Amino acid sequence: KRHKFWETQPVGQFKDLGNSSLPEGPIEQPIPLSEVKQEPYNLPTPYEWITCDIDSEEVCNEVYNLLTNNYVEDDENMFRFNYSKEFLCWALRPPGYFRSWHIGVRVKTSKKLVAFITGIPAKIRVRDTVVLMAEVNFLCVHKKLRSKRLAPVMIKEVTRRIHLENIWQAAYTAGVVLPTPITTCQYWHRSLNPKKLIDVGFSRLGARMTMSRTIKLYKLPDQTSTPGFRKMERHDLPAVTRLLRNYLKQFVVAPDFDENDVEHWMLPQENVVDSYLVESPDTHEITDFCSFYTLPSSILGSQNYTTLKAAYSYYSVSTKTPLLQLMNDALVVAKKKDFDVFNALDVMQNEIFLKELKFGPGDGKLHYYLYNYRLKHVLRASELGLVLL
Numbered sequence: 001k002r003h004k005f006w007e008t009q010p011v012g013q014f015k016d017l018g019n020s021s022l023p024e025g026p027i028e029q030p031i032p033l034s035e036v037k038q039e040p041y042n043l044p045t046p047y048e049w050i051t052c053d054i055d056s057e058e059v060c061n062e063v064y065n066l067l068t069n070n071y072v073e074d075d076e077n078m079f080r081f082n083y084s085k086e087f088l089c090w091a092l093r094p095p096g097y098f099r100s101w102h103i104g105v106r107v108k109t110s111k112k113l114v115a116f117i118t119g120i121p122a123k124i125r126v127r128d129t130v131v132l133m134a135e136v137n138f139l140c141v142h143k144k145l146r147s148k149r150l151a152p153v154m155i156k157e158v159t160r161r162i163h164l165e166n167i168w169q170a171a172y173t174a175g176v177v178l179p180t181p182i183t184t185c186q187y188w189h190r191s192l193n194p195k196k197l198i199d200v201g202f203s204r205l206g207a208r209m210t211m212s213r214t215i216k217l218y219k220l221p222d223q224t225s226t227p228g229f230r231k232m233e234r235h236d237l238p239a240v241t242r243l244l245r246n247y248l249k250q251f252v253v254a255p256d257f258d259e260n261d262v263e264h265w266m267l268p269q270e271n272v273v274d275s276y277l278v279e280s281p282d283t284h285e286i287t288d289f290c291s292f293y294t295l296p297s298s299i300l301g302s303q304n305y306t307t308l309k310a311a312y313s314y315y316s317v318s319t320k321t322p323l324l325q326l327m328n329d330a331l332v333v334a335k336k337k338d339f340d341v342f343n344a345l346d347v348m349q350n351e352i353f354l355k356e357l358k359f360g361p362g363d364g365k366l367h368y369y370l371y372n373y374r375l376k377h378v379l380r381a382s383e384l385g386l387v388l389l
């Protein structure tokens with residue numbers, strides 16, 4: 001398949017697959033910042049770049065509305081991600097973030113926001129090397145401006161601004177195959193509110209299954225089962241950071257979280273991110289951790305409902321409590337918080353619980369990519385320890 005744009009970029013090319021003489025690591029070397037293009041790329045005449053100050057209520061509203069109406073839909077165009085404003089503020093302002101990496105395109109005359117792309121800095125370890133990268137996300141072009149080749153110029157512009165901060169690698173995901181995935185993940189869903197999921201067409205009633213039998217199949221206990229299972233609090237930061245760092249060591253690609261990162265990414269925020277841990281009742285040691293983020297989806301064609309409340313498995317660590325039991329408790333709290341579905345990728349050790357806890361496979365795949373960093377071999381999903389928002 002022709003990838004006119006990606007064939008010009010420093011990414012693993014399909015023609016290089018299997019060529020194990022190519023070394024693992026950066027594909028192109030950094031260049032002096034004075035040699036990075038100083039001025040923005042040219043946009044088609046009617047449009048101009050705008051740096052989006054996500055702290056501003058008005059700008060955050062514009063970004064929220066653009067994504068709500070034009071961002072990623074499922075393969076059958078029945079659902080569209082509906083990131084909340086507070087989620088976007090969280091996702092785009094981690095420690096060390098650059099406002100210049102929150103890039104919008106607007107119509108010069110009307111000032112209407114018609115496209116968006118973002119980067120955030122992240123320390124990502126690849127095998128034994130920690131690389132400062134950008135995580136590129138939220139690439140969105142208004143439905144009415146598709147196929148105008150805006151995406152390539154937006155990717156080049158965010159890359160240029162990332163280079164200006166002396167960062168030369170990036171990580172991103174896509175539902176489509178581009179040159180060249182470092183791994184491909186299957187996504188899985190665990191019904192929490194099967195009646196609503198079937199009503200809106202997210203799930204189908206199983207063969208030889210009645211609705212009441214289906215509701216019973218997915219029923220969860222009212223309470224969690226693990227002694228010492230509780231919400232994470234600020235004073236748990238050092239212990240959770242230690243637990244996470246230790247656990248993520250086993251994966252080929254994983255974030256290199258420090259305490260500041262954990263404070264931002266794991267401290268619970270209502271309707272954004274939930275995190276729980278197990279504190280041993282007798283030793284008070286923190287032995288396990290689990291987290292999920294809140295990403296609702298708009299339901300595009302239902303009379304009865306407008307929004308699907310979905311939880312997305314984030315990072316979980318099991319050292320004493322079996323992962324199966326830990327994740328079952330995560331399902332219990334998600335159900336109590338009125339989530340309709342709990343989603344997970346088959347990354348890390350998630351395969352341990354997916355089938356056992358009655359997750360069903362989704363109908364799509366999520367491909368992970370690194371920009372300007374070659375891996376010698378494609379990874380198994382279980383070798384990946386990175387979850388993007």
Ligand SMILES: COc1cccc(CC(=N)NC(=O)c2cccnc2OC2CCNCC2)c1
Pocket residue numbers: 072073074075079080081173175187188295297308310312343344345362364366388389
């Ligand atoms: C249910 O509503 C949807 C609305 C839009 C798209 C999809 C399917 C889909 N593309 N799902 C995922 O990409 C996905 C499935 C399970 C876990 N994480 C996921 O994506 C995350 C990570 C990448 N950025 C989007 C959120 C579903």
